[in-house]
Amino acid sequence: MLYLLVAICFLMWIVLLSLTIKNDQKMTEELKTINAAISQRIDQDQKMTEELKTINALSHRINQVSSTLAKAKLLSQDVSACGALVSCPAGYKPTGCTCGMCCSSWDIRTNSTCHCQCGGIDWTATCCCKIGLE
Structure with missing residues (x-):
């Protein structure tokens, strides 16, 4: 058992x-x-x-x-010169051109110079701009 x-x-x-x-x-x-x-x-x-x-x-x-x-702001300078060419100061870019003698044919050369294309232009002007910091 x-x-x-x-x-x-x-x-x-x-x-x-x-x-x-x-x-x-x-x-x-x-x-x-x-x-x-x-x-x-x-x-x-x-x-x-x-x-x-x-x-x-x-x-x-x-x-x-x-x-x-x-801090960025748009800086501008008006520039004019006798003749068909006007250049912006260093660092500035032209925004467009104004030509004497009612010429409306223009171009921007080398990103810094306005060129009026009509013959015998007496003056050229542009507004040159750049972005600056305060």
Whole structure:
């Protein structure tokens, strides 16, 4: 009878052990799934952190540009000369030409000189502009 009780206890121990092993396997699979999800979330968070750093750097640069643009203003000078050519001072660009003798045919040469194309022009004028900072 004692052997029978020992055998029953041994069988119960084996059943409990197999249930424990199955439960451990199930928990191991669940932990692997959770670990994969956490790893994926960490990767997403790292990407978002890098994107935020880029956004912050761009925002800083935009603020710098905005600050500079706030100081910008349009500077202009009227320039005239006898003859068919008039040149703007260094750094200035002509915005258009005005020609004497009712001439309406003109062009801008080398980005800085107005040229009236009619013959015998007595005067030429232009408004020269540039963007300056305060």
